[in-house]
Amino acid sequence: MRRIQFFEFHELAWFPSSLRDGITDALQFGIHQLRAYAPVVPLLENALDATGSRLIVDMCSGAGGPWIDLARQLDARMPSRSAENRLAPEILLTDKYPNLGAFENVKVASGNRVDFYPAPVDAMNVPEELQGLRTMFTSFHHFPPEEARAILQNAVAANNGIGVFELPRRAPSTILLTFAFVFMLFVCTPWIRPFRWSRLLWTYLIPILPFVLLFDGVVSCLRTYRPEELREMVAKLNGSEYRWEIGEAAGGRIPITYLVGCPRV
Numbered sequence: 001m002r003r004i005q006f007f008e009f010h011e012l013a014w015f016p017s018s019l020r021d022g023i024t025d026a027l028q029f030g031i032h033q034l035r036a037y038a039p040v041v042p043l044l045e046n047a048l049d050a051t052g053s054r055l056i057v058d059m060c061s062g063a064g065g066p067w068i069d070l071a072r073q074l075d076a077r078m079p080s081r082s083a084e085n086r087l088a089p090e091i092l093l094t095d096k097y098p099n100l101g102a103f104e105n106v107k108v109a110s111g112n113r114v115d116f117y118p119a120p121v122d123a124m125n126v127p128e129e130l131q132g133l134r135t136m137f138t139s140f141h142h143f144p145p146e147e148a149r150a151i152l153q154n155a156v157a158a159n160n161g162i163g164v165f166e167l168p169r170r171a172p173s174t175i176l177l178t179f180a181f182v183f184m185l186f187v188c189t190p191w192i193r194p195f196r197w198s199r200l201l202w203t204y205l206i207p208i209l210p211f212v213l214l215f216d217g218v219v220s221c222l223r224t225y226r227p228e229e230l231r232e233m234v235a236k237l238n239g240s241e242y243r244w245e246i247g248e249a250a251g252g253r254i255p256i257t258y259l260v261g262c263p264r265v
């Protein structure tokens with residue numbers, strides 16, 4: 001199955017921001033319910049240890065993605081870590097088009113454990129003041145190869161670690177799961193927070209949200225980079241020496257494609 005770039009509705013400039021927020025809210029809800037990114041916690045811990053970072057700068061955060069659950073899991077594992085690595089990292093959500101309402105909700109729901117940066121942050125040009133381990137969840141596939149490489153190159157130029165994690169996969173089994181995922185979101189829509197009557201309207205009366213979730217979900221799978229493509233990409237980066245770990249984490253319900261890069265000390 002070859003990678004296709006194609007488009008997703010929620011990334012188009014003319015797509016209404018209220019519907020875009022409906023999509024990222026639903027994604028955040030589904031990923032949180034399924035604890036879909038739980039298998040990447042050890043990878044995050046290793047990257048924090050390798051870089052000595054005490055700040056995680058999450059890029060392309062949408063409505064917060066998996067961070068309420070991941071913050072809890074990272075904190076729960078702190079007591080079992082070595083004394084010098086026992087300090088819980090700060091977590092900062094960022095986005096080029098920050099959904100401040102959703103960021104506030106995540107901050108409250110996480111007991112202030114997850115904070116956010118209110119100004120726009122472009123993953124290809126992260127402000128110098130944000131020094132830390134960069135992360136990206138369910139987002140890297142949006143970028144065509146040149147832009148995806150620019151995101152990695154920007155992290156390398158800043159000598160910051162970076163972790164890219166992708167739930168979609170270019171695999172028939174994951175494309176089929178996308179249908180089940182959207183059906184689950186369709187049924188669970190009344191429980192998605194913040195509660196909005198408009199969410200019910202655009203789901204049950206005029207089902208734009210389920211249609212876009214399904215379309216964008218399938219396209220996401222077809223755009224996701226495979227581990228061998230990620231290896232080719234990092235081979236073209238210039239600058240400091242990095243150690244790259246690239247593969248698929250299979251410990252959870254759905255395999256997660258990952259790329260983790262840390263400067264060699």
Ligand SMILES: C[S@@+](CC[C@H](N)C(=O)[O-])C[C@H]1O[C@@H](n2cnc3c(N)ncnc32)[C@H](O)[C@@H]1O
Pocket residue numbers: 024027028031059060061062063064065066094095096097121122123124136137138139142
């Ligand atoms: C699929 S959504 C959110 C994924 C989110 N991490 C999650 O797990 O639910 C992708 C996000 O990327 C953001 N985005 C698009 N281009 C960007 C860029 N160049 N830099 C930073 N964020 C960008 C969009 O605003 C959108 O919120």
